[in-house]
Amino acid sequence: MSRNRHPPDEDEISTFRQALRNAGVRPIARNRADPGRRRRVDPAEAARRAAATAATDDLAAVGRTSDGRVEPVRPSEFLDFALPDLPWRTRQQLKRGAIGWEAGLDLHGHTLEEAREELEAFLRDAASRRRRCVLIVHGKAWGTTSDYPMIKSHVNAWLREWPSVLAFCSATTTDGGTGAVYVLLRRRGGRA
Helix, strand or coil, X not given: CCCCCCCCCHHHHHHHHHHHHHCCXXXXXXXXXXXXXXXXXXXXXXXXXXXHHHCCCHHHHCCCCCCCCCCCCCCCCCCEEECCCCCHHHXXXXXXXXXXXXXXXXXXXXXXXXXXXXXXXXXXHHHXXXXXXXXXXXXXXXXXXXXXXXXXXXXXXXXXHCCCEEEEEECCHHHCHHHEEEEEECCCCCCC
């Protein structure tokens, strides 16, 4: 796939819009999230949370991730971390997005504490299901009380502390770019 794509002309754009109308796609009434609105309950999220709290394996016994100060990262900064003994080829595959992710977590709209709880529950669940690679969407939004992306910066720190994380890096453009990370996990009882 070439990165040097030509910009679409007006005929292509109008054909695309007509195809959307024919398919019944309607424009969004508002282009903003409503933070005052209650989040809908996701059954999968409730199941993940229940599985994580009920887990009795060694990962469940590990303490929570730190909530101290973290090093701020820029919104467009590429995140990259790997344990020293991770094979170079595996790390390159992760960076290219060549390792298919099996589950995803979106942290948009969460407070910092909610994001940490969701991330921990998600990682415990992924470990119990023997997931190899997961996608975590942290976004690039700046915090209301800070001049850097709070959740992105904390996810960068939290993932480095999590015992089953072998590596992580910012996702490819199709999966969220610098607003998301691929996380390579150690399978319980297995090798990297």
